[in-house]
Amino acid sequence: MPSGRQAIPKKGLSNNMKYILASASPRRKELLKKTGISFEVIPSSVEERITKTIPSDIVMELAQQKAHAVYSSLTPSEAGDLTVIGADTIVVYQGEILGKPKDKSEAFDMLSMLSDRTHQVYTGVSLMIRKQGKLSVCTFYEKTDVTFYPVRKNDLHSYVESGDPLDKAGAYGIQGDFAIHVKELKGDYNNVVGLPIGRLYQELIQQP
Numbered sequence: 001m002p003s004g005r006q007a008i009p010k011k012g013l014s015n016n017m018k019y020i021l022a023s024a025s026p027r028r029k030e031l032l033k034k035t036g037i038s039f040e041v042i043p044s045s046v047e048e049r050i051t052k053t054i055p056s057d058i059v060m061e062l063a064q065q066k067a068h069a070v071y072s073s074l075t076p077s078e079a080g081d082l083t084v085i086g087a088d089t090i091v092v093y094q095g096e097i098l099g100k101p102k103d104k105s106e107a108f109d110m111l112s113m114l115s116d117r118t119h120q121v122y123t124g125v126s127l128m129i130r131k132q133g134k135l136s137v138c139t140f141y142e143k144t145d146v147t148f149y150p151v152r153k154n155d156l157h158s159y160v161e162s163g164d165p166l167d168k169a170g171a172y173g174i175q176g177d178f179a180i181h182v183k184e185l186k187g188d189y190n191n192v193v194g195l196p197i198g199r200l201y202q203e204l205i206q207q208p
Contacts, residue, residue, distance in 0.1 A: 115181075174192045
């Protein structure tokens with residue numbers, strides 16, 4: 001079911017373009033609504049394969065895999081101009097990628113490691129754009145430096161027990177209760193949430 005409807009489309013975005021978000025993330029869905037476009041959600045079910053080693057390359061590779069998987073799954077009846085938006089976010093500390101913790105103990109360890117330190121959040125975005133029968137691909141990434149205050153152990157335990165860290169890379173969500181421990185951001189806040197919507201909008205309106 002299309003979401004993010006707006007009576008008057010944003011200037012610069014095509015009225016005839018169909019947009020598809022290749023992600024089930026409710027956070028990405030809410031952010032994409034801010035562009036004012038109507039879009040459908042078709043989550044990617046691709047088995048992710050990482051062949052890169054540099055974080056920026058990894059997120060772009062995974063984002064493109066997701067966008068390509070959804071684009072390839074579309075039936076011939078999906079005619080006309082369309083754009084599939086794939087995205088992937090990772091948290092990195094001293095070169096190590098921090099995924100979703102497997103349990104509360106690992107979540108506690110991750111957050112203890114990040115306490116009073118600076119880490120990086122990378123989000124890659126890939127646009128598969130079919131216009132007038134021609135396919136083009138635009139892939140980019142954004143990086144945000146995130147610094148936490150020192151976090152007391154009882155605060156860490158309380159947050160971990162809430163269950164919020166268990167489905168999030170790096171074991172925290174910046175838009176949730178853990179926001180009180182964020183000391184500084186250098187870069188795009190929305191990038192940490194999961195979609196650098198400002199950069200994405202600029203890329204969309206600049207497409208020929």
